[in-house]
Amino acid sequence: MATQVTAKSNAQRGSSFLRIAIALQTLTIFLQAVSAGLLLTSSYGETLHSVGARVMYGASMLYVLAAVLAWKPGGGSPRPVWHASGFLVLASVQVVLGIAHVPSVHLPLGVLMFGLSVLALARR
Numbered sequence: 751m752a753t754q755v756t757a758k759s760n761a762q763r764g765s766s767f768l769r770i771a772i773a774l775q776t777l778t779i780f781l782q783a784v785s786a787g788l789l790l791t792s793s794y795g796e797t798l799h800s801v802g803a804r805v806m807y808g809a810s811m812l813y814v815l816a817a818v819l820a821w822k823p824g825g826g827s828p829r830p831v832w833h834a835s836g837f838l839v840l841a842s843v844q845v846v847l848g849i850a851h852v853p854s855v856h857l858p859l860g861v862l863m864f865g866l867s868v869l870a871l872a873r874r
Contacts, residue, residue: 768830769874771809771816775837776867778806782860803845810834810841833870837863 788795817834847856
């Protein structure tokens with residue numbers, strides 16, 4: 751009985767950490783859109799967008815970690831791990847496209863990532 755209560759408590763904790771990680775990722779992607787606008791209109795926009803890219807990538811890695819922690823101890827579905835890994839791949843592609851200055855793909859991919867992140871947050 752005590753083991754079941756502990757497992758349920760760990761699963762709830764892992765699930766809330768996962769929700770926080772998704773929310774953080776969604777927020778950082780949104781802030782990247784804001785800094786992209788500043789990139790076009792101000793001298794400090796490039797710095798903000800560059801720093802934001804690193805933070806967004808870190809948030810994507812945190813999402814993977816949270817998904818693994820929510821899945822492994824609680825024995826839940828591995829689906830969030832696949833979703834988080836997909837986001838990390840998209841974030842990696844996004845960084846490469848940004849460094850290569852390919853806005854024709856970089857911008858739509860950012861919009862797609864934001865939409866998918868909002869969807870993932872709504873599902874949690």
